[in-house]
Every structure is written in structure tokens, then in C-alpha cells.
Amino acid sequence: MSLISELTDREHVFDFLTPAASPVDVRHGPILYMEDVTVSFDGFRAIDELTLTINDGELRCIIGPNGAGKTTMMDIITGKTRPDTGSVWFGSRHNLLTMNEPDIASLGIGRKFQKPTVFEALTVFENLELAMAADKRVFPTLTAKLTGEHRERIDEVLEMTGLQELRWRTAGVLSHGQKQWLEIGMLLMQRPRLLLVDEPVAGMTEQEMERTAELLTSLAGKQSVVVVEHDMGFVRSLARTVTVLHQGSVLAEGSMDEVSKDPKVVEVYLGEGI
Amino acid sequence: MLRIDGLNQYYGESHTLWDLDLDVPTAKCTCVMGRNGVGKTTLLKCVMGQETVSSGQLQYNDEVALTERPVEDRSRLGIGYVPQGRQIFPLLTVEENLRTGLAARRDKVRQIPQRIYDLFPVLHEMKHRRGGDLSGGQQQQLAIGRALVIEPRLLILDEPGEGIQPNIVAQIGEVIRRLIAEDGLTVLLVEQKLPFARRFADRFAIMDRGRRMAQGGIDELSDDLIKQYLTV
Amino acid sequence: MWLTQPLNEKSTRLFLGLLGAALALVTILHLVFPQGHPMHMSIYTVSLMGKYLSYALLAVAVDLVWGYLGMLSLGHGAFFAIGGYAMGMYLMRQIGTRGEYGHPVLPDFMVFLNWDSLPWYWYGFDMAWFAFAMVLIAPAALAMVFGYLAFRSRVTGVYLSIMTQALTFALMLAFYRNEMGFGGNNGFTDFKDLLGFSLSTDATRLGLFIATGVALAIGYVICRGIVLSKLGRVSIATRDAEARTRFLGYRVERVQLFVFTVSAMLAGVAGALYVPQAGIINPNQFSPIFSIEVVLWVALGGRATLYGAVIGALVVNYAKSVFTGIMPEAWLFALGALFVLVTVFLPQGLAGVLAKLRGKGSDDEKDLTEKEAAA
């Protein structure tokens, strides 16, 4: 029915005629704005009236105990999970709750998953090629050509992620850590306005952690970054605002030092020691 | 407890482990380190029998040649395994996930030891939730709990702290130490995070490109070695 | 242009070369050597090969969606049959007054079931251009409607497979009904001529054979073009991690719909070429078992290698023709054993054997390296 009315509506602008993504409007401040978001699974409240804003160009760390709802929060932002109540805005123009995953992705929200997910049958190079910012509609994709510029970009990212030598390997045979890097690489190829990075350094050596931290810091400013991590050393090295989630809502917020002194945070999350 | 001699392994054409020797002494925690993709996980899989070995010896408990035993027997011999990437059974409930380990126990215990719930209260709380619904860290806890259900003599851990909140990571370390001290448990650990390794391991071994490059007591782990093998 | 890309590729050139050579050889064997000569190829064999080639085109269509998009369609026979019916309707209208009852408009089966006029959906099929257009449009329309519904709500995996099966099963039952106006169980037979050429002459048969070969070549190039394009890689990405592809900003359902529809159209063309050569189209072509068989050809030839699909279709159908003749009582044993043995011993299908013989690794990997080297 809706299809018919869509077809007969003269005013209607078909999706495939509209430009891929209209610009994000950040004149009024935050790039991401979540308010009173609640999600429950079979009665269990994974996110509980969460309110959170991320400013344009900000690098924000989110920490919190296992099961605090960090990944779920990212699921909501990227359209994977629909909240029961609340609102989520990207800039001041886009209501993310009315959009589906590809639309949100083409708005410029990129994501690295907690469990690395890459296209196992494709090579590292192809994985990056697919992630590249481009017109992702069907026919443009069919006729897309890889220009020199694109290649350079891919080479650049390969270098950044240390995967040059593996570029023709199928992604399925990579080790865990290598997949992590590949996913980060894919995120970079997308050139998103907002990066959601879930546990980027799990399985990385100290050195690599440093490199990752540098990378993320260098992105901040141009792009907004949200990082979830359990490695306190890493979070500290990013040295930005930290938000602590607990049982689906914000427990504390501030600099790393402030937060790590908060007794509640110490109790539920940090513990003594490290 | 476990002695590895001249281990070679191939993924199809590509030679991954090269003449690898490794000693895992009883009632000690041995930590294997190395950069991404050097073959740490592969080594552990060989011990568990998840990958086939092309040559070399795996001597368990001085008498058992592991390579001659079917995969299922290894857990019955008392080897517990926490793989990288959790590998829990996503559609089984948390409790059922734990119960899978009971098959390997020789003492006919058919109850999940209370100890595990004490260690990871969240598992008790979420007993009836499907494993796949848990958060990443909860899954990791489940994976460790599941390995402990069989009351292992040798516990193999592949980056166990990954994705787990700091206080629980510390707690896991503590428990490992306690088991080593009280029950004489042997631990083979793969870990990238130096502080953790330094704090909880007794011995270390460093791998590079499928070969073991160095080993020794954890205090012998020098900055030189770290620089040479653990940085890019 | 994405369509020219495969032409630069070695394997496609090889395929087209072989196909062209085969077409030429058959034509020569048939035309040059006189009847009775041991080298002569009878028109019976030529037609048989024509049918195999149309099956091969169908197999290529199935491989496109199964091998590269990960959709195991157990209902592609439906598109094949619809294309075939469109062609059949044209052929029926061409009979004109030469039917048993000599009715100028109505086909025989309508006359004796007392239809008094042609149903509306038969209009236009007396014109070749219309019928040929319908060969493409009808399967495409069905694929679009079905695909739109299914992909929109993210039906995947076995659910999709079984839905395609339900689709073809429902169509089969519907077409069996005489009220549908498609001749019921008997379908259409006794065709007279096509575009004015009598179907019972050898020349027309040879022409049909060559046309089928050309259609297969074009279909192959189209599929190869899609596979080699970025869209092809998006398809593979979709196959392996559909959700992840969405998070990269690809509208997965549209990619699926596009590839599925293209595949359905190719299947329709295959059906349309099959019908005049087989001399009959009936609802059996809609039967789920037929569609499953098509999948088997692809699997046997080697999934996700388009030429494998072609090999599979040719081998199985040739085996079927031969076995039903030389061992009528036991050919099912032979065919069954063939399926079992190939799966157990040749995991990559027959194409895998070829690839091994050529001493190379996975086909796609190699192609890429080649492409990279060329660039």
C-alpha cells in the first residue's frame, strides 16, 4: 500500500534521488545527543534513562563494569537496537531513532565492534575498499572504479594499521589482533564524523596501544570519537573526559583523575591495584 | 607438567610454528608473550588438539603423549581451556554453558561447583540468560568459569583479561595464584599486558614468527627483550 | 564500464573462447559432414546440447545469487518456467489456425474446455517483441515483488531458501489448475514456428542452439561483470556478514534485490530458450525438485565459480541423458552416487579439480592478484 502511494505521490523524492547524506548540523553544539534512553531485554534494564552528549570534535572515553550497557549504547546509536523510550539526535537535524543502519552509517557514524567483525572471504585490501567513503547506492557501486586517489588512501591506512604485508591475505586467516587493526582501518576508511570504538586495544601489545592512542588523539578535533575500553592505562593515555556507566546510566563523569578517585567508581569498577 | 618439543604446525601451506620447545613446570604460571600473529593462539590450539600438529612432541604429566590422544580426552586428562574470543555456546544458557564442562570430570560430580559462582557472581545472577546475550566481559567470565568447572590440573588461558573490568581482572589473577598455591594448579597463559604478566606469572616465554625466542623467570624479562620482541 | 571488465580477464576469455569453439565445432560437425558420416553430428544431439546450454545459463543465474550473494534459492525454477511460459504463449499464438480445432485465436486447450475468449493476460503474446520483452519482465517483476518483501524484512538463510521453495511450489500448484488458463498439467506443446521459422527444420534448431550459446556467453559476462565490480564484493560481504555490511552504509536489501532480479531475468531467458528446443513447457518446471536439481548442478560444478556452474549443468544433464539410455533401471544409482562422491571427495566441486589441475589457488584470490598486477 505504502509502496503504491509512494509511487503515485508526485512530491515524493525517491531515496535513490536524494544525495547520500545531508550535512550534519552542529551549529547548536553537540554532535550526539541522547536523552532519557531506556532499553530492556525481557524485563532486564540494560540502559536506564541514560542521558549523554558528545560535542563536535570531542574524544570521549566511556568506561564501566561489564554489562553496564556500553555496547548496548552503541547499538542504539547505530540503529541496531531500538530503545523503548528516549531520543537520540545526531547534530540537531537527524533523529537517529527513525533511521536504519545504512542510513545512519552514511550520515557519518562509523563503528568498530567489540568482537572484531571483518569480511572473512575478502582480502584485507577489499575490506578497506568496501569501507571507503563513497556513493554506496547500487548502481554507483556497480560502476565504481578504483582511482589512484583511492589506492593512495588505502595504502595510507594499510600503513597506519601495519597491515601492508597482509593486504592480499583473506581476512579470515588473520590473527585476533590483526583483525582488530583491520577493523580500525575500516573505520578510518569510512571517514566518519563520529567514531564509536568498542575496546580497540584488547589483544594488543603495549606498543600498539600507544600507537592506537596516538591515532585516536590525532583524529579528535576533526572527528568526534567515543572510545570504550577497560584498559586504564590506555584510557589514561588518551587523557580526556571520561564517563563512567553503571547499570545503564551515568555514574560519574570528569577527567580520569577525578573519576578514579570517586569511591563509587573504585568500588564497582576499578578495585584496588592496577 | 607439559613439555613441548620440536613442534611444527602448518596452516595449509604456511608454516606457522617452527621447531618450538616449551616447558611448562607444574604449579607455576607460565606466560607466553609475543606480537600479534606470531602464533600464540596457534600454539595453545595445538595443545588442545584444535589444530593438527605436523611434527613434535607434547608430553603431558611426563607420561601422556598428547598427540596420540583424541581431542575429547584432553579435558578429561585435566586440561581446561579458555580460548581467545570467548567461544561460549551462544544459544545455551549460562548454566548450560557451565554444565558442558561436567562431562570431562572424572569424579562424577554433576553439580556446578559453588566456587565458580562465588568467583563470578554475575554468572549466578544471569544463570538463565543465553550466553550470547551477555556483554563481552560477562562472556569472558563465563568462558573462564566454564574452564574451571572441570577442575583442571592444567589451565590454559588465552588473553583472559580481555574485555573484563579491571577489578575482576585483578581478582582473576588472584584466584589463579590461589589455585596454584593451594591446589598445585599449572597455568599456561598468553597475555600481552605486561603489568598483569609481571604481577601474576612465574615464568615467561617469548615468541616471534612461530619460534620461541626466549624464556625464563618472570624477573628475567628485561626491557631489552621487550623492546626486541614485543614492540613493533 | 563494468561490463567490459571481465573481457580483460583471462578466465573469462578462456571461457568465451571455449564456448565459441564448441559452438563452431558443433555447427561444423553438423553442417559439413553429411548424414551417415561417422563425424556427423545429428540434429538430435545438437538440440540436446542446446537444452544443456540453456540449463547452463540457468545454473549461472543460480550461482550468481548463491555463490556470491549467499542466497540459496530453491525456487529459481520458477523464473525459468515463467520465462518459458512467456515464450510458450508466444509459440502457442503462432500456431494460429493450425490447431486441432482450427480456432484462429484460442489455443486448443481453451477450445475444448469451453473458454470463449482469450484471457487478458494472453493479449499481446502474438507479437514477438512483446513476448520477448515479457520473457525478461515477467520473471523480473516476480523477483522484484518477492525480493522486495523478503529482503526488506531481512529474511535470510534457510528461511529465504524455504520461502523461494514455497514460491515455486505455490506457482506449480497454481499452474496445474486448468482455470489459470495455462493449459494445466499438459502445459503447452506442439509448437509450430518461431519468428516465422518452422521449429521442425534442422536449420531453426541449429539456430536456436547457437542463440542459446550466445545467450550463455552474454549471461556469463554480465554475471562476471557484477562479480568483478565493487558490487560483487559488496555481495560477498553481504553473504558473509550481512549486518556488518549495513554498518558500512550499504543498503543491503537493494543490493540483494538488484542481483536477485538480474539473476531471475537470466533464468527467464534460459527458460525461453529452453522451451522451443524441448518442445514442451508444463508446470513440472515449477516443481521444487527441479529447482533443487539446479542447485545440485551448481554445487557439483563448484559454487562461486561461474564456469563451475556451467560445467555442473553440462555434466549432470549429459550424464542423465546417457544413463537413462544405457542403464535405464539403474541410472538413479549412478546419479545418486555421483552426487555423493563429488561432495565427499571433491569439496570444491569439479571446478576445484580444474583449479588444482591448473595448479592455482582459490579462483577469486588469483583473479584479484591478476587484476592488481594489471592495474
Place this chain on the structure above:
Amino acid sequence: MSIRRWLEPILIVCLLIWPCMAASAEADGQALLTELAEAPASGKAAAITAIAESGDPRARHWLQAFADNKLSRMDDSGRFVVVLENRGRDWTVEDALTGEAIGEVSRRNLNRVRINNSLRSRIGNILGLLDLKVDDPAKRREAARELRGEVDAVMAESVESLMESAEDEDVRDYLAEALAIHRVQRGDVSAIDTLRGSLSSEARSALNKAASSDDPELASAASEALTSIEQLLKINNAAETLYFGLSLGSVLALAAVGLAITFGVMGVINMAHGELIMLGAYSAWGMQQLLPGQPGLALVLAVPVGFMVSASAGIVIERSIIQFLKGRPLETLLATFGVSLILQQLVRTVISPLNRTVVTPEWMSGSLMINEALSLTFNRLYILGFALAVFAALLLVMRRTRLGLEVRAVTQNRAMARSMGIRATRVDIMTFALGSGVAGLAGVALSQITNVGPNLGQNYIVDSFMVVVFGGVGNLLGTLVAGLSLGTINQLLEPWAGAVLAKVMVLVFIILFIQKRPRGLFPQKGRAAEG
């Protein structure tokens, strides 16, 4: 009025006084039977009456044999014989007059005394009246029931007296109804009252006729009575449709249940599932061949045997093929399709391409009569119960036993399951054997309602996949609910859409339904399922 009608009173009287009648001079049996054999079609009735009238103690036996098509005459000797065994070229017979066994006689030598349906129903009436007097109350009741619609003017009186003397209430009711029907047929308005509320087809048939009669009073009374019956009928029809639906559904569910395990749980696209069902059905046939004359016992024994046969076949398939296809689920489609072709042709070559006869035991034929308009056929009732029992047992196995847990663990992550000490190979074998065995059980049940032949499996394979998927892959309960609901929908649609369209509509319904629930009725929910 034919001559038969005139002879009736004599016959009836004769029959009724038969027991107390002293054996009169023994009529010549040979003559009576010769008359029966040689009379032209129109004269046969008289010959029957003559036999019944003769008072010969063997008369009942002769008539019964005649009705059963077993009365023959030997060409050479002209002797009348009763055929005892009539299969093959030589038949076993006994002398009709002396009862002496003759043994095997070539069929060429036997000349059957021809009978047809109208004679048969005549004999039935005669024998029925006799049965009204027998001791067995069930038989009496049955005879009284059968009398409805058969009473005519000459019988009425005797039936009436029988009714008055009948002790059994049911018998009396039946006879009263029989009389009322007779009266209505004759145009007696007052009798309509008795028929009000009766659901029997004979009563309705009489009322229908009366409603279209010329007598306005009779017609209006009859149609009024009919409308009240219609109401009752509607309710009964609804119940009947529901039952039809459930029973069709139970067949679907039963056929699918094995697949719910091999495909749903293990992930093997088992195209040979249909043939495993077929093996079960052939086991039922085989058991009946082994135990001739005891079809019921054979069928009961076929349940374990069918399970074992199919389970063994399953084990062979698993060991020889499936085990090499670990991690390649789609290729199991190819291999098992090959297996299915081989099994079909094997049965065709070894047994026969023809269908085999599976006898329905006594206790499974007929129907359970709830009331005159609603009766539940036994075979389907049993199958419904059997299906529920099978599902209950399976659910128990999968939910409560260690095997169930291990199966699920192995299918979800094989390598890890083995590392947990689960013997994956054994689990595979047992699961596949279980799934196959259950398919065999389905086959045993299906042997009671459909052809047992090489194509049996083909007819169920598509539906089975449909049911499993509709219910949600991997969910046994879903399979049951899916089967039952699809069956019910089909039966609800069938009356107004016809069998073919109803099926098409059900398929379209499934397609549309899956749009709404892309993972079946009972989907796996949560993160894990979304991958």
C-alpha cells in the same frame, strides 16, 4: 412395486419365527443355490428370498458367502463351493452344502455366482434383522442403527413390535427413529417431531425429501425441523473442521519432526529425510509380512522396528557421508539428495516399484462417534496422539538429558565442545540416528494413511522443510505448533477455496508470514541469533 416388495412379509415373518420353527423338511440346498446362480439379474432377489425362507440352517452362511462374493460353482462338477482363500491362481474352497474342505482348486475351474450392490444391501437387511435377535448387545444396536431408512410398509409392523419388546434403550431409540423416518416418508406430519434434533443422515435425508413435498403442512414442518437441525450441524461442522485441521496438522508435524532434529538442531539439510520416513513405512509393511494375520500386533511392533531401521540407515548415512561434511552444511544438501535417489531406487529394485499393502488393523479403522454428525476417524485420532507422544518424548530428551545439551553444544561450536570433553562424534551419530529414527516412526504412522511406495518420501519432504522453517529452525515446539496451525489453516480454507487453492493460499500465507517474522513462529531471540 417390484415382486420383491411382495415377498418381503413372508420373509420377515419367516425370519422372526425362525428360531422357534422346527426344522422343516430339509429343502434341497443344491436346488436353491442353482436357482440363485442361474436366475437372471431380475430374478436373483427371489432366489435370495427363497433361501432365507427355506429355513435351512446353512442359509445364513450361504447368503453371507454370496454377499462376500465367495460363493462359486465348480465348472466340472457343478458343485457349489465357498471360497476360503482367494489369492493367486489356485483358490482354497470348501463345499457349500456339506462344509467339507476341498482344498486348492484352479481359479479357471471356479465360476462365481455374481452379485451386485443392490442385492448386497438386500442381504444386509435380511441379515440385519436376524442380528436384532442375537445376544451380543453391540451387534443388536448396530443392526438397529442400520435399519434406519430401510424400513418400509411391510416391515413397519414387525419393527414396531420389536421396538416395544426391546430392552436396550438405544435399540429402542434407533428403532423409533427408523419408524419415524418411515412415517415421514409416507407423509405423516406427526412423526416429524420424533426426528427433530436427530443428526443422523437418514433422518435428514427423509426430512429433506419431505420439505420438498407437495403437502404444504408436511413441507413446512419438515423444513422447520431441518432449520433446528442445521443449527446443531453447524456447531458439529465447526468441530469437525477443527479436528480435520488438527489431524492434518499432526501428520505434517510428525513428518517434519525428524527433520526438526537433523536439520533444525544439527544443521544437516537432509534431503533423504523423506526416504527415512519411507523406510519406516516399509518396516510397517515388513512386519505385517512377518506376522500374517496379526496386522495390529505387527503395527505395534513396527514402531520400535521402524525406529531401529531408519536409525540404522541414519547411522550409515552419517558415518559414510555426513561426517566428512562437517562445516559444509550446504553440501549436505547435495550428498543427501544423492542418498535419497539411491534409497528410492533401491526400494524400487529390491522390493518393487509398486505400492505395498499395509493393512489397517481393526482398532484403527472406523471412527469414534461423538454424535450422529460428528465422528472422529480412529486412524487419525491415533496419529494425533502418537504425534503428541513423540514430541513429548523428544522434548524430554532434548531439554532434560545430557544428550540434548551436548547436541546443542556441538552444533553451536564443535571445536569448543570437544575441548570441553564432549565426544562430538558420538553425539553426531546419536543425534542423527535419533532424527532418522523419529522419521522412521513417522513412516510407521503414515503407512496408515497413505501409499507405501518408493515415492512416499518425496511427497513429504517439501512440506516438512516448510513446517520446520515456519516453526523456527531449532525449535521442536515450534515445529509442532507450526504443523498443527498450518494443518488447521489449510482445512479452514479448503471448504471455500478448494483443495488446490487452499494449498496455494497456505503457501502464500507462509511467505507473507515470514515477512513479519523472518525467523519463524518461535524465533531465536537476542544478540546471539542476530550474529
Place this chain on the structure above:
Amino acid sequence: QEEDPIKVGILHSLSGTMAISESTLKDTVMMLIEEQNEKGGLLGREIEPVVVDPASDWPLFAEKARELLAEEEVDVIFGSWTSVSRKSVLPVVEELNGLMFYPVQYEGEESSKNIFYTGAAPNQQAIPAVNYLMNEVGVERWVLAGTDYVYPRTTNKILETYLKNKGVADADIMINYTPFGHSNWQSIVSDIKEFGNQGKKTAVVSTINGDANVPFYQELANQGIEATDIPVIAFSVGEQELSGIDTGPLVGHLAAWNYFMSVGTDANYDFIDKWIEYTGDETAVTNDPMEAHYIGFNMWTRAVKQAGTTDVDAVEDAIIGVTVPNLTGGYATMMPNHHITKPVLIGEIQDNGQFSTVWQTPGTVPGDAWSDYLDGSRDIISDWRDPLNCGNYNVAKGECGGQQSSE
């Protein structure tokens, strides 16, 4: 002198759904050939059977027919069962000018120069059966139940017209179609029961095909419908089908054929003996299509002898008018319309899977290619003799219909 053997093609499915019916026909022809060879062959030449398996796959029928005629160059084909397989083969046989004998009762509305129809046309089965029910049994209400394909459709159409001509009201005819292999008869049987409850004698005329019959009869029995209440007369249920059914519940239901295994003639007994010997199966049954092949084969050998050659055109000319004994004690003659004369028998099913004849036409009935009860074909006749030499001559228009007489 040493000559090439005469080749006889056998085109019957040995696998797939139709194998159940067709494989015995293959054996029948094999047996007849063997017998003929024992008698010294034909024209002094040996007969060689060429068996292929069209596997119940209709396009494959056409392909195999072409193989037989073009590659194997057989002189005659015995084959096909279903209408669609015949329709599929027909253009091939006509194009290559072959000769085919088709042994199964069918819907008529066809007459090909190259095909000889030895099975019954509707007027040799359906019409007499209905006459029997109407006149002998007194049936007034009719259920025409069939599988949804062309044979039942046509037959029912003919019967409907016929019944209406005889004054049966619309409301007294119920027509019902089911798909192939239909197995769930519950509601249909319940409807039939209801339909029969209206106070008039009711009968079911069944053109239900193949495997759907078993569940149908079973459901009838279970819902308590006996042959004495509502008899079913079937046109597609023969001894072969019955051999796979528990006949207990079916006793008394009817079938109309041109032959029953139980017919007590010597010719038939001999045939049965030979068949049992040939198959080595004491319980083997014979049926109507087998008799049709028996007649067809004998007609063909007779015609070849008359013509002195196996040349198709010569045999076609010679065979018209050939008369051979059938198995029921009469004679079958090949008519100019390529159909033969047959007696019509009505039989009741017995508990041993046999039919006992209850009625039979006094003489034989010639097969009518074009039904007199269908509008479209009333005016069409078929006569393959000169001068007409036409399969569908329209007497009203005075011209040979679409299918031109082939030279």
C-alpha cells in the same frame, strides 16, 4: 538371409512418480517381444527391444522419443501413460513420421496419423459407466471427483453435458478437483457424505489419479461410507493400483474398464499364466493397459505381416481394419480414427484385489476420438483412410482442421 533385427522402442518411465504404473508395461512389451521371437520373429527377422527411461519427466519423453526415432531408428514405439507425456511425444513422432501405440485410457480429443490409441476413449469407459449407474443402480445425484488435469477435466465435462442432457439438475451434480497426490481427503469426503444425505441415491464418479486413491478410499471407509450407501466408480483404479491397497474397506466399490484380470476366458487365463511365468511372481497382476499393449502389439505384428514391411506408411495403411482377439472373449478392430473397438466392463472391487464383473456392454464399442458431447468437437470426425485422410475433419465446415493431412 541375415537381416537386421526389427527394433521396437519402449518408452515407459522406469523411475520417478510414474514408474509405479509404467514399469509393468515395459515388462509386458518385453514379454510380448520375447514370445514373438520364440515364434520365429517377424518377417523372419528378430525383434529387438530398445528400452529407455524417460523418468516421468515430460520434456525427457520428447527427447527420448527423438532419440528412439532419430538415433536408434526404431520401427515402432510402445509407450507413454500420462496425457502430457503423449502430448510431449506427439510432435516428435509426427515430425519424424514414427509409429506409436498408446495403451492408456485418455480424454480423447486427439487423432494423430502416427499414433494408435489402444486405450479407451471417454465413450468407451465413462459414458457406459454412467449409464450403468443411472439405469441399473438408480443413481440420481452425482459427484464428479477428479485430479486436476486434463483427463478428468475433459471426462467430467463430457459427463456433465451428458448428465444434463439426461435431465439431471445442476444442483444434483457436484464437481471437485484435487491436486496430484492429494492425501488429505477429510473435508472432501465429509462434503460428499453431506451431498449424499439429501435423500437421493448418490454415486461418485472418480477420475482421481494414481496415489491419491488410497487415502481417498481409506477416508471413505473411515467416515463410514460404504459401497452400498454411496458407490464410487473409478476410471483409473485397476488391479495394479489395488495390489498396493488394503482392499478390505473398498469392497463393493466399482471400476469401469475394458478388461479385468478376473475375466474368465481361456485367452485371459493363458495370458495371466504367461505373465506370472515371465515375472516369476506368483502374485503378479495384469490390468487394462497391459491388455491394450497386448492388442496393440498383435495388431502391429499382423499389419507388418500384411504389409510385408515395417515401413511406417505401409503399416499405417495396413493396420486399419485389422482385427485381433482381445482377452475378454471378443475382438478388437482398428478403426479408421486410429482407435479400437472395446467392450466396456463394470466391476466390483473384491477383498482379494480383483474385480468381479457386474455388468458389461452387450458388444464392443468403437472408440470416438472427438466427443459428441463437447461443443468444440461435436462436428469433428477422424478418418485416416483416403480420401479423407484427416484426423480432425469438420463435417459442418467440410474441411480438414488445422492439422493438415500429411501428404
